[in-house]
């Protein structure tokens with residue numbers, strides 16, 4: 501990918517784990533409709549750590565990301581993000597916490613169709629009240645990093661799938677979150693776009709020390725990432741973590 505460059509290290513000082521999951525259960529339904537989506541899941545993610553979450557379809561990957569982001573509540577166990585217990589936070593506090601510390605890109609990218617690529621990336625900074633000049637500097641830096649400077653004014657409908665995926669990633673990291681969660685980021689991408697996205701994520705992980713957890717079925721992603729956490733039927737596979 502042309503035009504990428506590493507971004508400056510913003511020096512995370514906290515030694516605490518970014519994510520600590522302990523004894524997490526998520527059971528849906530009851531009786532004949534009961535599904536044990538997650539059972540006794542425990543693991544930690546350190547600051548700046550880059551990991552993939554792998555496992556067969558239905559093994560609980562998306563459920564686990566939703567628990568970490570606080571979009572769903574555990575049946576048992578705890579999730580702590582930056583030492584905050586997610587399950588006990590009120591909706592308002594959780595929304596602010598997500599805006600300040602968490603980036604996420606779910607399978608439906610949710611780019612805003614009426615905003616340009618630049619405006620989509622800028623949106624989290626606008627919501628945080630960052631001044632316009634500082635927002636624009638940050639967005640230019642990110643578009644440059646992703647090789648997308650020349651697509652800055654394009655609307656989402658005018659971007660390729662790979663470009664949309666990279667814009668969604670940039671929007672998720674714009675506010676310099678400590679944690680980025682991505683669900684199947686390359687599921688709709690060809691080899692070239694997958695390589696571009698993985699390169700961008702590696703650059704952001706190295707340059708900005710963002711802790712990242714990506715779910716994937718894609719060996720091209722798994723091979724590029726240092727740590728794999730495997731779920732089998734809602735449980736962490738033995739010997740994987």
Ligand SMILES: Nc1ncnc2c1ncn2[C@@H]1O[C@H](COP(=O)(O)OP(=O)(O)OP(=O)(O)O)[C@@H](O)[C@H]1O
Nearest residue numbers: 528529535537555556557558559560561562563564
């Ligand atoms: N809201 C829900 N109600 C009931 N069951 C659910 C719900 N959400 C997920 N499940 C079930 O929980 C299990 C885990 O689902 P999940 O979506 O986390 O799997 P996944 O590993 O992300 O799969 P995929 O690779 O296909 O995306 C599945 O058996 C699924 O059918």
Ligand SMILES: [Mg+2]
Nearest residue numbers: 561562563683
């Ligand atoms: Mg899923």
